[in-house]
Amino acid sequence: MTCVSVIIPTHNRADVLGRAVASVLAQSLPDLELIVVDDGSTDRTAEVMAGFDDPRLTGMRQENKGVSSARNLGIAASRGRYIALLDSDDYWLPEKLERQVRFMDESGFEICQTDEIWIRDGVRVNPRFRHAKPAGWFLEKSLELCLISPSCVMFSRRLWDELGPFDERLPACEDYSLWLRVGARHPVGLVPEALTVKTGGHADQLSRRIIGLDLYRVYAVVDLLRTMDLTAEQRAMAVASLRERVRLYAQGCIKYGKDEEALRVRELAAPFMG
Known part of the structure; x- marks a missing residue:
């Protein structure tokens, strides 16, 4: 090998x-x-x-x-x-x-x-x-x-x-x-x-080309909570992170008149935030 x-x-x-x-x-x-x-x-x-x-x-x-x-x-x-x-x-x-x-x-x-x-x-x-x-x-x-x-x-x-x-x-x-x-x-x-x-x-770096990176970070934390068997401490940390990421992302959406997107992401995360 x-x-x-x-x-x-x-x-x-x-x-x-x-x-x-x-x-x-x-x-x-x-x-x-x-x-x-x-x-x-x-x-x-x-x-x-x-x-x-x-x-x-x-x-x-x-x-x-x-x-x-x-x-x-x-x-x-x-x-x-x-x-x-x-x-x-x-x-x-x-x-x-x-x-x-x-x-x-x-x-x-x-x-x-x-x-x-x-x-x-x-x-x-x-x-x-x-x-x-x-x-x-x-x-x-x-x-x-x-x-x-x-x-x-x-x-x-x-x-x-x-x-x-x-x-x-x-x-x-x-x-x-x-x-x-x-x-x-x-x-x-x-x-x-x-x-x-x-x-x-x-200019071709993903971090510069992709708008709304915070959304994909939300997806990543949701996936962690959905797919991994976490300890109670790990789950609490992930939930706290998800709650803050969703808050910031939704806040930005509302600021720019994207209320439906803010609602969508909140609903996506809701089952994992307890």
């Missing part, structure tokens, strides 16, 4: 995809496979992929179905003991996978992440204190803010089989939904080294 399967979903990012792929193939850990899933690109993505000649690299293509579908497809085709995700606009430092595999093997964690460097519009910026990556059990903090970065994370196939896949119904916050399920079942390890470079500021 391959040690690590790396999954890169991509859609119309030919200008940065090569950098991401090269950063994986340059890892100090040689025992890996890289699966790039082209989610219906219409740019030069195929040409960029053709420029690489490495037996560890596999390209897949599907019609445009979104990042969740692309990640799920790639993971389903993979065979690694561990799975690592990389967004096509981010990239890794050379020892990223080696450090994580060593950490996972020695610690027994089923999931861990690294620290990261943030680049916005080509300039390095410092993350706010609230974005500092915690370690261990932190479901309560995760309910407030997504604290796991896809490009930083590595998890075992056992964890994926237990809690995957990504929810393909969500056009955004699909990773947040999975990390909430993970947080209810597993502590998250941290390799406290900035081994991932996360770029931002470009």
Whole structure:
């Protein structure tokens, strides 16, 4: 079995995809496979992929179905003991996978992440204190803010089989939904080294394209309450988070004259708020 399967979903990012792929193939850990899933690109993505000649690299293509579908497809085709995700606009430092595999093997964690460097519009910026990556059990903090970065994370196939896949119904916050399920079942390890470079500021980022991200966060918490067998403490935390998220979302809807949408979301959440 391959040690690590790396999954890169991509859609119309030919200008940065090569950098991401090269950063994986340059890892100090040689025992890996890289699966790039082209989610219906219409740019030069195929040409960029053709420029690489490495037996560890596999390209897949599907019609445009979104990042969740692309990640799920790639993971389903993979065979690694561990799975690592990389967004096509981010990239890794050379020892990223080696450090994580060593950490996972020695610690027994089923999931861990690294620290990261943030680049916005080509300039390095410092993350706010609230974005500092915690370690261990932190479901309560995760309910407030997504604290796991896809490009930083590595998890075992056992964890994926237990809690995957990504929810393909969500056009955004699909990773947040999975990390909430993970947080209810597993502590998250941290390799406290900035081994991932996360770029931002470009117009095609989901966080900039998708309006109403709060709605998908509501869906994620509802799904947690609906599908997971939570402890009493975990359920109380999730209900409190849902109540506040619904309040804020409905408040915004009413402000802009969308009373029916406010009512719809309140009714959606009502069975879980007790």
